[in-house]
Amino acid sequence: MIAALLAVTLFQSLDTIAPHRLPRTAAIDERLAADASLKIGDRLVLSSAPGDSTGDTVIVSALVRRRADPSEVARAEYRVRLHLDQLQALIAYGDRVDRFAIATHGATATDSAIRRINGAAFGFQAYRSRDIAVETSRTFLVVSRFHRAIGVITIVASAIFLLCIMLLKVDERRRDVAALRLMGISAGSIVSSMMVEAAFVAVAGSAIGVGIGWTSSLIINWYYRGVYRTPLAFAVVTPEIVTLAVALSLVLGLVAGFLAAQRLVRLPALELLSGRREKRTPARTIVAP
């Protein structure tokens, strides 16, 4: 209802016919038009209660598409935009409105207007649109925090998975590493080469992940736009997100590669070559009789 009242001002120009002579115009939700098979030019009878015989006839003059507004996404009700006085009469609201939208000339004028309204107009409270937007998008802030928490859990799982895979990959090359060590290649060089390999795996995996993520975002947007009938983008892959994901993956890969390689180069080369871990027994002291 608030939106309807607000939107009234936008549609003042839709109707140039003198009031109460001919049916006035109204703009209806695109979804309502689709669901009720309505089109521009159709006549509707609007009333404040179902079956009310004292309804008002209007002509559909425009179809309104929903804005990409997160606060409206879960709301399934239809919206009809009427002229202010017509709605006031229809719902017996008197000379009242729920709120005013005020345009100003820039930020300074906004501050000044808010100060003056709040100081002078007793019983009113002026808010910045930005503050209202923050308040109405609280739902999405909560969802965003939830996603971030899920993201952290996923990163932990990925880190363990990556470390495990790197450990297996490095373990597979025990003999190669042993041969390199016996040839005189330093432990540092071996660790570096394995880290380069890990970095390559991480970057290649990230590239595939970005591809899967991008495709998933297309599917998610297609699906949820259909479900909620909104142009809102539900999943967006931005360059910042891609950079973060690749950087994170690279760091995780390098750390996993380093830990796995360190573990291997610390073992004696011959032990690596034989594939058996030699048991180090403590030195025994033989006491002469």
Next chain:
Amino acid sequence: MLLRLAWATLTRHRMRTLLATLGVAVSAAMLLDMVMLSTGMRASLEDLLLSRGFQLRLAPKGTLPFDTDATIPEASEVIRTLRTVPGVTTISPVLGGQVHVEGVQRTISATALGVDPAVQGDYEITNGRSPSAPNELVASADFLQVSGAQVGDTLSVAAGYDSQLRSFTGRRTMTLVGVAHFLYMAAEQRAVALPLETLQSMEGARARDRVSLFMIKAGENENVDTVLKRIETALPRVSALSTETAMRQLDARLSYFRQLAFILGAVSLGVGFLLVTTLVTVSVNERLGEIVVMRAIGVAKGRIVSQIVIEGIAIMVTGAICGLGLGLVTAKYLNSILAAFPGLPAAIDFFLFEPRAAWTALGLLTGAGILAGVYPSWRGASMPIATTLREEAVG
């Protein structure tokens, strides 16, 4: 014997086994959380809706309770009609509104519920008593905290504000007689409850004989759906909702969370499965010589497969058990995030632990563990004995 062999293999590469178990634990935690999310929210809301025994709700036509500002007119007539409907035992009318309580330093706004205190199902008294006179009210602890009022205080309560006269309208002097826990209110929401007639008269003509909602109890032996149909026939100008219908409406609105739970749960299970499959495959490849020797000395293929499958199951089950604990901790944290959802009753738990959820997660992971071990073990046990022995000896 099988178990000892599996144990020996797992402890041979301790770090590897530990990491795999940790990976499975995180996957299991996520899986448990997602199973809890997909079922818990629904169960929690159902518990909440039925907590006071009201199985049916009547809202203005085409709306959900308190979803809009719409109200049901001619409430007395509706009550009279409802009393004639067979199976209806208790009718609790509720009017929602807002009141302004004038304090010494500032005026506090609060959500107001006009109820019949004798049959209301919206709050539970935690201190003091329920209103018994038209000028009495109860308030939430959050209201008391903000206003500084105490049980027994006299408050000046108004239902509106006339900007032209610059004064409050529908003003009453009321006594605070109790503190209540409002079942359907969001966390930290300031709320008061007062007799229905008082709130209606305070709000003036726009609320005269109107209510926002009726909560209805059906008889114990009555079929709720049958009573619902009778009400719909008797009162075609209101929307009658059973708890099941309300749940369906909620499902439609919060379908996002169920879908997210399904996708993330499936991904978690997939990650756990992949991890164990990789580990078991590498383990089998490393032990090909050992496996063919066992085959050569007459150990049956089935026993070798069983031993390797047991390894996979052991990692999965150990990881899952650790993951259940981890899952409960993360569920508590995630629940605290979603509890801040605007407008949602504070009593709703998104992650509600039910033993069934734990068993489902454990069962799925055990199944994944079996599947993860079957292929690599079968492949290992089916290798040609002589050729593999020779290759292993030469290699």
